[in-house]
Amino acid sequence: MLVKLPNPPYYAVIFTSKLIDQTTEYEETAVLMEELASKQEGFLGVESARNDIGITVSYWESLDAIKAWKNQADHSFARKMGREKWYSHYTLQICKVERAYDFKK
């Protein structure tokens, strides 16, 4: 499902990644992180897709909400695991969403 967009402005974190290999441990952690993120203050939604590369976009009310999620303990640990074991390359971009459109049949 696509997220229901709020009215801009809000924030998006674009996370793109290349995996070394897609382990069960990685998959389980990804699911857990999505559950944990959704409990954070200011969380608006998340969308993910993966084939050659993975793209995850999470949506947040404010930069403070993004910072709090960055510092969440289990997430900090998962990020460390990611750097050590799972990702060969990733990029993280913090963006202010200025305009948003939705088309639905």
Next chain:
Amino acid sequence: MLVKLPNPPYYAVIFTSKLIDQTTEYEETAVLMEELASKQEGFLGVESARNDIGITVSYWESLDAIKAWKNQADHSFARKMGREKWYSHYTLQICKVERAYDFKK
């Protein structure tokens, strides 16, 4: 491959979509649009992934570059086809990238 990020600020267009069904015509048009976009003034790169949903993020130097791509004739036609034939739902978000990080092994 992940795009080589420029230094912020720059712009990202996040396009998320659900397909009605993934036809050859859709696939060919998607490849062609990526080729055409890469020839546009101010284009910085594009990343795509699809499984349940598709996420395409294109990167641009300016809002003017995004507008010029929106108005490019073949792209306008492809967008019309998308609304009529390919997509059951899509969202388009125009974002200013404020911060960017890169991790590589």
